[in-house]
Amino acid sequence: MRHSLALLVTTAMCAVLSPWSASAADQADQISRGQYQAILGDCAACHTKPGGQPLAGGAPLETPFGPLVPPNITPDLETGIGSWTAEEFKTMMRTGIGHGGKRLYPAMPYPAYTKMSDRDVSDLWQYLTTVQPVKNEVEANQLPFPFNIRFSLFGWNLLNFTEGTYQADPSRSDEWNRGAYLVTGAGHCSTCHTPKSIMGADQEGQFLKGSSLQGWYAPDITGGNHTGIGSWTSDDIVTYLKTGVGTKTIASGPMAEAIENSTSRMEDADLAAIATYLKSLPDDSKATSTALPANDPRMIAGQAIYRDNCSACHSADGKGAMPLFPALSGNQIVQQGSPETPAHLVLFGSQGAQTDARPTNPSMPSLAWRLSDKQVADVLTYVRNSWGNAAPAVTESDIKKTMESR
Amino acid sequence: MLVGTTGSAFGRTFSGGLPWKAASADPPVPISPGGWRFFTEGEGRLVSAIVDRLIPADDLSVSGNDAGCAVYIDRQLAGDYGSSSRLYTKGPFLKGIPQQGYQGQPNPSELYRRGLAAITRYVAEKYDGKAFGDLSPDQQDSFLTELEADRIELPDGVGGKEFFGFVLNNTMEGFFADPVYGGNKDMVSWKMLGFPGARYDYRDHVSKHNEPYPHPPVSILGAMDWASK
The missing domain is CATH 1.10.760 (Cytochrome Bc1 Complex; Chain D, domain 2)
Structure with a gap:
C-alpha cells in the first residue's frame, strides 16, 4: 500500500513536471x-x-x-x-x-x-x-x-495611420513577402528613408525615396540607378547590411548605427529577403540631373579643393580605394537631391560601421577647421558633378544648415 | 601592487571600434597678426635688419623680413620654443657634440634677449653709436660674416658664433615652414623651389618623368585657387 502510494505520487509528479x-x-x-x-x-x-x-x-x-x-x-x-x-x-x-x-x-x-x-x-x-x-x-x-x-x-x-498586420501578397514569393514584412514592419526602414509630410507622416507615393533627418540624408533606396540602388545586386545589398561596407560606399551616421545594432546581426536569409524586396521596388524616379560644365567657377575651385583635400584617399578620378576609401564616382549618396550627408561627412567627419566582418572601421577626418562654408559647397558641387555624377549644385546656405544641425 | 596601480593608471583598453570623435581636429593655430609678442621695438628692428641680410631681396624672392621671418621668430620665442617648455631643461649641462644640437642652460628666449643686447652694444661702440639697421649693407654683411666665423667677441660673454647659428637656423625655418607659422608669406619659398606644399599623394605623377609638377603649392591654411571667382 505504502509502496503503491509512493509510485502514485511519483507518477503524479511526473505528470505535473513534464508539461512544465x-x-x-x-x-x-x-x-x-x-x-x-x-x-x-x-x-x-x-x-x-x-x-x-x-x-x-x-x-x-x-x-x-x-x-x-x-x-x-x-x-x-x-x-x-x-x-x-x-x-x-x-x-x-x-x-x-x-x-x-x-x-x-x-x-x-x-x-x-x-x-x-x-x-x-x-x-x-x-x-x-x-x-x-x-x-x-x-x-x-x-x-x-x-x-x-x-x-x-x-x-x-x-x-x-492605418492599423493592421502585414498581409502577404500571394502573387509573390515567400522570400519577397518576408522581405516586405521586415522592411515595412519591424525593420521600419521608412521611418528614416521615406520623406515626411508637413505633419511628419510618410508622404504618399514617396516610399523609401529618401529623407532628411538629424542633419543627415537617408538616401533613396528604391530601384533608380541615379540616386537609388538599381545598380546594386542583391548580394551587394546583403553584404552592405551585414558588414557596413558596399561596393562603393561605407555606411556612416545613423545607418552605421542601424547596421551595427541591427542589420549586421540579422540572419542571412532575412537579409536576402530584404534585398529581394528592395530590388523589386520600381525605378520610377523621373528626376534626372545634368552635370554642371567643368568650366563653371564653382567646379574649377571645387576641383582645386578636391585635389588638395580629398584626392589622396578618394583619388583624383573619384574611384577611391575600397574597402577603405569610398568611391565617389557613381556613388549614390553624393548624388541625392539633398547634399546633407556628404556635407555632414566633410564638416564633421565620420566613422564607418564597426561589424564582425569589418572590425577596423575606417574614419574620415573633419575638415571644417580648414574649409570655409563656400569651399565645402564648391568641393561638393564638384564631387556631385564629376566622373559621370550629376546633381544640383550645393550652396553656402546648404552648408550652414548642416553646420547648425549638430 | 604598486606596479599594478601604475599599470592601470597609464594603460588604456579599447574594445569594439577604434576611438573616434566627430568634428575633432587638432590643427596648428595660425599666428596672431599685429606687433611684436616677444621682441621690444629695438629688438624687432635689429632682427628685421639681420634677416634681410641673411635672405636679401633678389630676383628669386622677396627679402627674409618681407617673407615674415622676423615675425616667425618673434612668435616662436613668445611660445613653447622660446621657453623650452616642451624640453628637459635641468642639468647637468655638458657641451655635447654638434650633432646633439644645443645643450646649453639658457632657453632660446633668454639667448635672444642677451644676444641682441650684446650685438646692439658692440655695434654702437664700434660704429659711433649707430644701430645695426643704420649700417650700410656691406658693413652689415661684414659684421655678420665675422660673427659667423667666430672672430667677434661680443660683450657680456655672449657666444657670437652660437647666437648667429640660432638666428640663421630660425630665419631658414621661418622662410621655408608653412605660412601658418608667420613666415614664408604667400608660400614664396615654395614657389621659388617648386615645392608642392602640404600634400601627401603623388600617385598620378610618379610615372610622369621629366615633367614639371603642374599644381601650385598648398599651405595648411589652403591655396589661392580654392576661392571661386
Missing part, C-alpha cells in the same frame, strides 16, 4: 526569438543612450516639432514598462496607444510596428520582460505647445 519542463523550453525559445525581434526592430537605436544602460532610455530625438526622449523600456516597475501587461504592449505596438491610454508620438514607429505578427510582438514582449530592470525616469514629451498635447495624436492617427 516543456513550457520552460518553449519560453526560452520564445525569449530568444523575442531578442531577435528586438534586433530586427533595432529598439536599442533609440531606447539606449550612447554608453548608457541597455534600453533604459535614449538620447533626445530632434524632430521638426521639438525634442522627444525615447523612454525607459526595461521592466522597472516605476520608471520602465514593468507594470505593463502583454496585452497593453501589443496594443501599443499596434495602435500607438500605450499604458493608461497614453498616445505615443509617431517618432515611435508604430505605423510600421503595426504590421508585425501577433507572434513576433508577443515574443518581443516576453524578451523585454527578461531585460535587466533599470531605474531611470525619462520625461519623454519635451515638445513645445501645441505639439505637447498628446490628444492631437488622435487626429494625426485618423489622417495618417
